[in-house]
Amino acid sequence: MSNTFSRGDVERVARLARLELTGDEKDLFARQLAGILAYAEQIQRVPTEGVEPTSHAGDAAALREDTVVPSLPREESLAAAPDADPSAGLFKVPRVLA
Amino acid sequence: MDVPIDVQSIRDAVARRELSASDVCRATLDRIAALDPPLNAFRTVARDQALARAAELDGRRDGANLPLLGVPIALKDNMCTRGVPTTASSRILEHYIPPYNATVVARLEAAGAVIVGKTNCDEFAMGSSTENSAYGPTRNPWAPDRTPGGSSGGSAAAVAAGMVPVALGSDTGGSIRQPAALCGVVGFKPSYGRVSRYGLLAFASSLDQIGPFGSSVKDVALVLNVIAGHDAADSTSSQVAVPDFCAAVEGDGDLRGVRIGVPRHLFGDGVDAEVMAAYDAAIEVSRNRGAEIVEVRLDHSPEAIPVYYVIATAEASANLARYDGVRYGYRAKDATTLGEMYDRTRGQGFGREVKRRIILGTYVLSAGYYDAYYRKAQQVRTLIRNDYDRAFASADVIAMPTSPTAAFKLGERTEDPVQMYLSDVFTVGANLAGLPGISVPCGFTSARLPIGLQFTGRAMEDATLLRVADAYERATSWSKEKPRVASELSR
Numbered sequence: 001m002s003n004t005f006s007r008g009d010v011e012r013v014a015r016l017a018r019l020e021l022t023g024d025e026k027d028l029f030a031r032q033l034a035g036i037l038a039y040a041e042q043i044q045r046v047p048t049e050g051v052e053p054t055s056h057a058g059d060a061a062a063l064r065e066d067t068v069v070p071s072l073p074r075e076e077s078l079a080a081a082p083d084a085d086p087s088a089g090l091f092k093v094p095r096v097l098a
Numbered sequence: 099m100d101v102p103i104d105v106q107s108i109r110d111a112v113a114r115r116e117l118s119a120s121d122v123c124r125a126t127l128d129r130i131a132a133l134d135p136p137l138n139a140f141r142t143v144a145r146d147q148a149l150a151r152a153a154e155l156d157g158r159r160d161g162a163n164l165p166l167l168g169v170p171i172a173l174k175d176n177m178c179t180r181g182v183p184t185t186a187s188s189r190i191l192e193h194y195i196p197p198y199n200a201t202v203v204a205r206l207e208a209a210g211a212v213i214v215g216k217t218n219c220d221e222f223a224m225g226s227s228t229e230n231s232a233y234g235p236t237r238n239p240w241a242p243d244r245t246p247g248g249s250s251g252g253s254a255a256a257v258a259a260g261m262v263p264v265a266l267g268s269d270t271g272g273s274i275r276q277p278a279a280l281c282g283v284v285g286f287k288p289s290y291g292r293v294s295r296y297g298l299l300a301f302a303s304s305l306d307q308i309g310p311f312g313s314s315v316k317d318v319a320l321v322l323n324v325i326a327g328h329d330a331a332d333s334t335s336s337q338v339a340v341p342d343f344c345a346a347v348e349g350d351g352d353l354r355g356v357r358i359g360v361p362r363h364l365f366g367d368g369v370d371a372e373v374m375a376a377y378d379a380a381i382e383v384s385r386n387r388g389a390e391i392v393e394v395r396l397d398h399s400p401e402a403i404p405v406y407y408v409i410a411t412a413e414a415s416a417n418l419a420r421y422d423g424v425r426y427g428y429r430a431k432d433a434t435t436l437g438e439m440y441d442r443t444r445g446q447g448f449g450r451e452v453k454r455r456i457i458l459g460t461y462v463l464s465a466g467y468y469d470a471y472y473r474k475a476q477q478v479r480t481l482i483r484n485d486y487d488r489a490f491a492s493a494d495v496i497a498m499p500t501s502p503t504a505a506f507k508l509g510e511r512t513e514d515p516v517q518m519y520l521s522d523v524f525t526v527g528a529n530l531a532g533l534p535g536i537s538v539p540c541g542f543t544s545a546r547l548p549i550g551l552q553f554t555g556r557a558m559e560d561a562t563l564l565r566v567a568d569a570y571e572r573a574t575s576w577s578k579e580k581p582r583v584a585s586e587l588s589r
Contacts, residue, residue: 057532
């Protein structure tokens with residue numbers, strides 16, 4: 001694996017993560033992430049052929065009955081929104097297309 | 099007024115009506131007002147809600163049966179409290195007031211506890227020093243030019259300074275145990291699944307666990323008794339029956355029959371000499387109490403930090419996708435399209451460490467890198483779990499220093515993320531393997547900075563860990579030492 005992490009890599013990943021970064025942040029993260037990934041390289045040396053991955057440390061998640069239970073009232077759910085139309089029961093966002 | 103400092107005495111005094119819950123609450127709020135300004139342990143002091151709650155408890159006739167009647171408690175600011183701001187120390191949630199309570203909050207209130215406020219932390223619990231808070235760092239009560247550790251640094255500092263007897267934190271890679279060690283208090287990370295995560299603002303869901311801070315092992319056991327147990331709202335919470343954790347700390351401190359594992363091969367150059375000396379002395383204390391000391395190996399421990407940072411950031415990048423400026427929290431003002439609004443809201447709302455981790459986590463999950471980083475890390479995680487399983491065949495608990503160094507200076511590690519990440523070298527293994535871990539005070543450096551001793555146990559054997567830690571505590575007096583800021587006020 002390559003240990004370099006360019007400003008272009010940061011921009012590409014930031015687009016995937018929907019995260020606007022300043023020019024300074026892009027340069028800083030390119031440098032720091034190269035360092036972090038170089039450090040993370042050491043896991044490549046561990047032989048893992050045939051080893052099952054662990055995604056969770058606990059018991060397997062227990063499923064519950066699919067029954068209807070009370071949930072938050074709509075007004076309370078909308079109350080914390082930056083922009084909402086409580087009478088219509090809607091969150092409001094800027095238009096989707098420019 | 100003299101308010102006792104331990105949980106049982108407060109509860110009993112209120113239950114016997116020697117003190118009212120309101121008296122205890124007012125004394126606690128006064129202490130916070132006097133001590134917190136230079137420390138910045140609290141994000142929010144919920145004065146009005148706490149006093150109203152205490153008055154309500156004083157009016158109840160059935161209060162004497164409640165296990166935490168009138169006991170003041172502080173919560174890390176990443177646990178949802180209905181009607182009380184919950185920010186995770188992030189700008190993106192600056193004005194967020196949750197419409198619901200986390201399960202731990204509901205359980206504490208049902209037990210008669212009085213939530214007095216929310217404590218400062220690293221933003222979204224990402225950090226080891228509480229310097230990543232958007233609202234300024236918390237300072238260590240033992241040395242104000244040093245960090246309290248993190249990410250639950252505010253909770254640790256609040257207990258260390260005697261502002262509250264107990265507090266809750268969350269631990270994803272050491273975020274309860276490491277600040278407990280650096281602040282000279284007891285901090286307990288329960289087994290994964292022992293405490294419901296419902297209402298905990300998620301960082302890395304397969305690693306996160308809520309747990310208590312206190313001035314003694316008994317105090318954390320009393321709180322754990324209340325918050326532990328299955329919750330239908332958290333499908334990962336365990337169905338295993340909850341024992342009485344207090345029974346584990348009511349022994350005579352005898353450790354005969356207990357095997358304590360020592361992974362000495364891990365204690366290399368990175369561990370401070372004074373920390374190592376305190377650790378060795380602590381092992382001798384346990385041996386003198388009758389414990390058998392056995393050498394164990396955790397061969398994949400050196401890889402635990404990189405495995406942790408791949409897995410934790412991957413999970414974080416998914417968990418933090420919800421902060422998009424639509425349903426709650428901050429929204430960027432100047433966006434004209436939805437996409438622009440997402441990008442700018444997140445760019446302006448998140449701090450540097452959170453952005454760094456979102457980028458790293460997104461990268462290790464992206465096409466072409468998933469197998470090399472994420473899947474590989476999950477496989478090494480399996481090997482780390484297997485190491486612990488093997489070690490626990492010959493030992494009942496494993497003892498390590500909690501942190502390789504005592505409290506470090508503010509700003510000392512902020513420029514070098516890898517150096518900061520190494521603070522967690524002895525703690526991340528328990529999270530990766532889902533094990534319980536506890537840090538208890540075990541001495542001081544020559545500069546009078548606290549040192550912590552960590553015990554790790556088998557999954558769901560939290561009570562064994564409490565018993566061993568309690569026995570160590572009974573044989574020493576480190577837990578009773580208080581920083582000068584705490585004692586000056588009571589004089």
